[in-house]
């Protein structure tokens with residue numbers, strides 16, 4: 001099972017290495033980890049996708065909570081959250097394939113962000129399935145490079161994950 | 171507000187935290203701090219290697235309940251602290267470790283004596299800081315003491331670059347410490363407490379497993395009230411020894427792979443296990459399997475311990491003292507003690523004319539009647555001590571439980587003696603462990619610390635030797651300690667009184683001599699390499 005955790009942390013140097021270190025040390029598997037500053041510049045948010053069973057996710061949550069720099073953790077329900085990832089894909093393109101690729105890009109509502117004689121670079125955002133599907137379709141032309149951000153997620157509706165560390169996390 | 175250097179401000183905060191003693195070794199990167207210490211009343215104990223500084227701070231912390239403080243310079247000074255810090259972390263001992271660091275403009279350039287000590291210690295500190303902004307030093311030090319001493323206690327390290335130590339700041343102590351990501355939960359959930367009471371009252375064969383958390387939280391009295399009301403047998407982990415007096419009629423001993431038979435038997439027969447302030451890690455369980463027909467109540471201040479090693483029916487996150495007193499308010503009285511038969515099984519030890527380690531430990535118990543603080547090292551002698559010493563009060567049996575760090579015993583005893591000068595402090599050690607940090611004899615001499623060291627000399631790394639005997643069918647490698655010094659001459663070299671005990675007839679006399687000697691004393695007990703850990 002994959003779980004998405006939204007984690008608020010102090011925006012200090014060293015926090016990322018503490019979190020990453022904890023995962024490797026305790027043998028937890030991270031699928032992806034994305035970090036960025038929040039509406040409050042002293043706080044960052046990490047979106048972590050963890051692979052494991054209920055026991056693992058509970059342990060991950062509890063161990064993360066023990067880090068002093070971790071302010072709050074929430075396990076997101078995929079049904080109640082918007083999940084997005086950004087990918088940049090550099091694909092081979094020549095005069096024969098170029099228009100096909102552009103067409104595929106349009107179907108996916110992705111953008112061409114760079115063009116060269118031999119390549120096209122496509123920007124796509126969406127959930128994991130959408131990005132995988134596009135990559136799958138582009139494979140036939142020869143993919144040169146893929147860069148992905150890892151998932152970020154936000155809850156739907158007016159719910160927010162804010163600074164006060166609540167007890168329900170335990 | 172007063173202007174002062176960061177180094178001065180550090181000393182001021184230590185004073186405001188009630189720090190009376192610091193253990194450490196100076197060096198170039200920490201000299202401004204030491205210079206500031208010069209004009210304060212805080213006592214500094216010069217150790218002979220930094221690992222000992224942490225162990226001494228640990229012994230001090232565990233006997234006083236206060237935070238132990240140790241200091242080292244950058245690079246090798248800092249890395250020498252590491253084993254001590256990890257030891258304290260595993261046993262939840264509150265320590266603040268201060269290290270000097272190279273000039274902040276040079277960090278990351280691999281300059282002389284630079285090491286990334288915050289990176290290195292992140293896995294086994296409760297928290298750590300690299301102080302880059304001089305203005306933050308006061309708040310950080312305050313936070314460090316707060317974090318180290320609250321919730322599940324543990325070591326915190328602060329790394330201060332030398333240029334930061336020398337900068338001037340406006341000194342002001344913040345009134346409040348508010349760390350958004352750190353809100354330890356002390357009070358147990360009322361509903362869970364109610365469920366625990368029900369589970370205890372409806373159980374037939376309840377057992378309490380008492381851990382180091384009971385001692386750390388000062389919950390021994392509450393524990394005794396509970397077990398006496400409900401007539402519950404108590405077993406303890408190595409860290410939990412002393413949480414109730416070892417001669418208590420309901421105490422069955424230590425559990426685990428090196429535990430006592432009665433305790434393990436009770437654990438296997440229980441239908442309800444009440445785990446308090448313990449982790450139930452591998453060594454504690456030994457080969458006991460927790461089965462489905464045993465219910466578990468787990469009380470711990472650290473939510474991450476609950477459900478980590480064993481599944482729990484009633485988890486209670488909170489301070490043991492608080493939770494137990496809530497349970498006690500609601501709990502009824504039980505008529506019968508179910509474990510009489512187990513208790514009656516007390517093993518009889520062979521009584522021949524050979525001098526066995528248990529004879530020595532029992533004689534010490536008798537001679538002092540439990541009026542001592544015991545520290546131990548790691549090995550067979552540690553288990554002998556755990557099984558045979560009379561421990562009367564919580565916090566008077568001090569050992570490296572979680573990490574099993576050889577070398578802990580003697581420095582821990584030094585720290586304990588500084589913490590509790592009114593108490594007799596006895597370190598139980600082995601010839602292997604003793605030699606790991608024996609240079610602390612110099613600290614004992616220099617500071618005139620009147621501790622007693624009982625050294626079981628079996629000329630072996632006994633515990634490993636025994637393992638090789640059993641598991642490797644006698645293929646002994648690297649466990650014979652030939653080349654040991656003559657410990658009598660060694661003690662003499664340090665100016666410490668000593669005595670060698672070789673026969674049973676001399677036992678009483680030897681313990682009397684040790685007991686009546688005012689200064690530090692080394693008692694070497696010549697021990698057969700073939701003494702088993704558990705007879």
Ligand SMILES: Cc1ncc(C[n+]2csc(CCOP(=O)(O)OP(=O)(O)O)c2C)c(N)n1
Pocket residue numbers: 547548549550551552574575576577599600601602603604626628630631632633634
């Ligand atoms: C620092 C360290 N190194 C190695 C070990 C592994 N070890 C555990 S017990 C032991 C032997 C201890 O020998 P000694 O102190 O003489 O005690 P004895 O078992 O003989 O009583 C060793 C080497 C350890 N626990 N700690």
